[in-house]
Amino acid sequence: MSKQRHPFYFNFSSGDYYLLVIKNFFLITFTLGFYIPWAIVSEKKYINSSINLAGNNFAYHGTGKELFLGFLKIFVLFISVSFYFSFLSHNGLDILLAISVLVFYALMILSLPYVIHNSWKYDMAKTSYMDKRFFYDSDFKAFLIEFAKEGVLLLCTFFIYFPWYITNLTRHLCDNTRIGNIDIRFEGKGGQLFGIMLKGILLTMVTFGIYLFQHRANVIKFFHENIKLYQDGKEIEVKSRIGGGDIFINVVTFTLITLLTFGLGLPYAILKSKQLFIETLSIEGDVDFESFEQSPSYDDQYVNNLGMSLDEGVDAVF
Template sequence: MQESRSYRLAFYGSGSEYFKILIVNTILSILTLGLYYPWAKEKKLKYLYSKNTFDETPFVFSGTGKEMFKGFIKAVGIFVLIYGIVLYLALNGHVAAGLIFFYAAFIAIIPIALHGAYKYRMAKTSWKGIRFGYNGDRKELVGIFVKGILLTIVTLGIYGAWFSMNIRRYILSNISAGNARFVYTGQGNDYFWLNVKGYILTILTLGIYMFWWQKDQFEFLVNNMRLEQEEDVVFFNSKATGAGFAGLMIVNLLILVFTLGLGFAWVVTRSMSFIMNNIEASGYYSLESLQQSQQDYSDATADDMADILDLGIV
């Protein structure tokens, strides 16, 4: 490993700029009865990605409205088919079978949507011309997800911490930037006790500790991430504080309340700025040996499915 150095992460977007994009998107979506949604999504993502920087260089999102429109039509078709089958079963007196099919379909769709969404979103993300990629296996992710759901139900929610970490570790550890790969090492038992502590202290402090609980969760996610490139490693660390989270959330809430929701653009940009400015990166990577190794991928169906399911793909 070469001599360690620090790399700056930052977000340079502004609420006023993002507000203009959202207003135009809203008007055009209304005029087109929602058909403009994929192009609205393209404009939002391209703006937000371009305002995030690592080592003073912005990220680039190259997905297009046309790709996402095709994916949106397919995604809507899939959900219409599912609801159609459920309705058919219910109208023919098979209500129980309809409910079983409904829940089974969505348990299967969620990991498939996650897999495809990360595959598309990462393939359309680049930095200094180097494309990101997601290299996970769909069947493997579905297996982890189904096992996690079943064990979480059987343990009355206790296994949820392990379930969450297994999914996060699998997805993040299969994301690469060229020939450099991310590694996530968070474990379920550590995350479980972190949340037990947060839950108890939040109750004892009448909700005040909630902000420090969020700080601990953010810290756990960030501090267990690293980027490996052959023998070189870049480590990520959180410098966020509970007081910082409290200030962010309280001000965001006030903005939304006093603007009757019109301040949403400022809430988004303030939140992204807080997140990026509170992540430290240190170590070493060689830009000269960072090579293009990820293939392009243009099927946005799963990405649109993830949006419909509100899975929060970043």
């Protein structure tokens, strides 16, 4: 008995998106960048509301106000650091300047796990399907331990460990995420990704870059098709039909639309590109949409307060 297939659709209106891009551009310009959090949220709301699965659209519930406080803190920090570096430079304190720059970038790198964890937690809590929110149920300490362990192995192997590094972090994020009464699992292995990457590097060199498009498709399929969904113990598979030819045509089309319209067609090119990656996806299995219920661990009060407590504005600048 064949599994029931539910394809994703990306139903967009290029006219509406153009108006959104124009509005965001002028408001960001007139507010000297302070409108960026609201622009990010409006973009996410438009994209999510255009994605359809089984007759229902996704939705994004974040607000610009929630991002703004964190964004403002980051803005003040960068202005302060810039003035500090300028002061050291004008006073000839080159050694102290060099040390300060190294410390600053080291702190930026050390903040990555905080940024990744909180951005994912916020975006999951603010994304819904059929009025049911996604939920990321992992504390920062658990993610930090995983990130640090994988980071040490990455450095000790001179980045050869990268396929395992990115695979294991993806597994941590997915395995602690759910939507309604559906659990999400990532079953990809680092060794599989290593083989894909090694093959991609070798064949790309042999074919003078031609294989790069198929390599990109293979990596995308690896991450998508290793996501498994479980509802009441039943497995639901994620399938991707994307191929190297699709990506090649997308790159050529994207470039031509952008160049021939002197950049004016960029928003349309972006939407067509998103449409390709979304509409080559589907889920296969016996999904019971009628019994789709909210996750038992979902806390509405927690979600409502999340924006003010996590400094998600970091997501607005990274």
